[in-house]
Amino acid sequence: MIRTIPPDLGRVKIEEACQKIPGFMYLALGDPMQKRNYYRCGWIRFEDDVDVPEVISKLGEEKLDGFRMQLTHSTRPFVAKMRMAPGAGSRPERIVVDLEKIKKLASLLEEQAEQLAQLPGDDNAMEPPTEPKDRGSLAVEARAKHLADMLDSEFPEGDEEKMLAKKNAIAFDLYLAYVRYAFNCCYYCAAITDFHEELLRKCIQHGRSPATNKSDWKETRWLDWLDSKVALLIDRDNVDPTGYGGKDIPKELKKLCEPHVKREDEGKFRCSSCSKLFKAEAFVEKHIANKHPELTRDVEDLPFFNNFALDPHRIQPFTHAPPPTGNQQPPPQAYGLRAPQQREQPGGRDFADPYRHPYPPNHHYPPAPPPISLSGYGEYPPPRDSDGFYRRRERSPPNNRRRLSDRLGDRVHDQPPLVLTGSEGLPAKPSTTFAEPMSERAGPAASTSIPPAGAPPKVKEDPRAATGRKISYMDMDEVAEGDVELSY
Structure with a gap:
């Protein structure tokens, strides 16, 4: 190995x-x-x-x-898991379809094997047979008929539909084994290999799951995939290459010839390269392909590209890089992916200057709306510079900012500026500090108070309003001691 x-x-x-x-x-x-x-x-x-x-x-x-080359002696067989076809492939109606396809595939493989065996220069080349040679498919048909007769003898009064489905399944299984061991072909994988080792590496065995009656989108998708792959094996010449990612050669040839075809009048088409006149456009295209091959040289590579596209087991492109297997991970270009690019800014906008848009200097801008004056807010849109880019509006320095009344006109009367000291709305600061002892504030001076202006006669001031007096918590639902009682 x-x-x-x-x-x-x-x-x-x-x-x-x-x-x-x-x-x-x-x-x-x-x-x-x-x-x-x-x-x-x-x-x-x-x-x-x-x-x-x-x-x-x-x-x-x-x-x-x-x-x-790094060689090793391979003595143990290759070990892998057995593949299983979904239950949709075991339905009786599906087995009938697959049986017809695998018969065509077996016939084609037998014809190819006979042609390869008769190639010149091979030591084991076979002479052309003088009479029809027996094929393996004939032995498979005989074996299937023999097993069907045994089934009829064991169950003479069975259900005809079930018996027919059983016979088709037996014949289909025989053909699956025949193409696998005679031609190294797996029908469910749509794979044909040259040697037994290649087939084991690709598919060691392919079974069939029990039939299911439910409709599953995964099984339906798998059946469509199988039909598209098998069609490449049994009818490759009649499939549409565009359905497999290939190119339509006549359409591509027509595209290359269009710039060199000149229509002068009804039924008059001229080749622009040699000025030869033709009755139809198709004749000009054929003339260009035969007499001016240098103009259609790109079509020569399309058959090679279609051969790759129509390969049932062509390499599929990566959608994302596989997980790393070692210390060194290959770059994304090794898997056909684009290299990681720098983080693009949304809409191409520069984060450092959000008003700057990446328009080229000769860009045709849409018509701007009429300028709107908002009493100091400026006009819309912002002015552009010489290269056609928007510029951020420069704000005025803090010391030159206009007041709100200036910007709004006479809607707001001018008021004198307020000087905030940080103590607006708070009661007056007491003359004494809390650090003073209570005995010093409880003297006769503390009991002497001045009644408020406009108070009735013989009314005492609330003791809590005395300067420097600390009042403990009192229930506000009851009349506090020393409250002023007013008579109305």
């Missing part, structure tokens, strides 16, 4: 190095792993009597384009 093969090292160079060792049979390659920078693994198959440790030492010393 070759642990890692770089993406720029092809099969031919590895096979040339392996053919130098006697007993070499074939080279099997795995799929490129996108999360590992498109590196892949491989398997070199030798005959049973080959000394494997000696082969590993010889191949390990040889460098291929500066790359030294």
